[in-house]
Amino acid sequence: MQIKTKAIVISSIKYGEADVIAKCFTLEKGLVSYMLKGIRKSKKGKLRMSMFQHLSLLEIEAFHKENKNLQYLKEVKVFHPYQSLQYNVYKSTMVMFLAEVLKSCIQEEERNEALFYFLQDSSVYLDEAESIKNFHLHFIVKLTQFLGFYPDSQSVDFPYFDMLNGVFQLKELNSYSFNNSNSELLKALMNYSDYSEANQIKLNQEGRKNFLDFMMLYYELHLQGFKKPKSLEVLQQIF
Helix, strand or coil: CCEEEEEEEEEEECCCEEEEEEEEECCCCCEEEEECCCCCCCCCCCHHHHHHCCCCEEEEEEEECCCCCCEEEEEEEECCCCCCCCCCCHHHHHHHHHHHHHHHHHHCCCCHHHHHHHHHHHHHHHHHHCCCCCCHHHHHHHHHHHCCCCCCHHHCCCCCCCCHHHHHHCCCCCEEEHHHHHHHHHHHHHHCCCCCHHHHCCCCCCHHHHHHHHHHHHHHHHHHCCCCCCCHHHHHHHH
């Protein structure tokens, strides 16, 4: 079967001497792995490595065979060329982290239109924004809406955040209940819909580090097999 769809590149892994396996989150089929034959040696082919950088936004035509782990691309074009995302060292470091998180989180081989457009719109915002210091914090919170463990917004008046159950509570009920600056920041970020609002929050580097560690623990508790991204330490040295 041949399909046309939009796709977001999650990861690209070298395979053999010249090939690459690209994991893409597609609008039509969810997460799909594509074999890119000879792409690392070809200079005149239709497919180029520059198209398959983290979070690249593509329009693809592909051959899909049911029950196959790897599919093949026929045509590819970039439908939104980034202006800064892959050239600005701060943004590219953030992109590396976000792509690692997504690789660990997204396992769905099925259509999820809402998640696709969230990732597309977030990537475009990050590319165009001037101030991005709190973007990754807000993104990590918003992403939980699509992964099934967004904190309960009906209980935000209570002081303790119970990570195990994803709810705010009146008192500490287990070792994963927290009443601190991280739980307060979580409430604030849940209250904002736009990334630009989150960037108004005044945080120092230590505050961002602590909150990101806090949220990574939350992810680990709710996603089987989730591992802290290797790029986390580099990101925390910059932001």
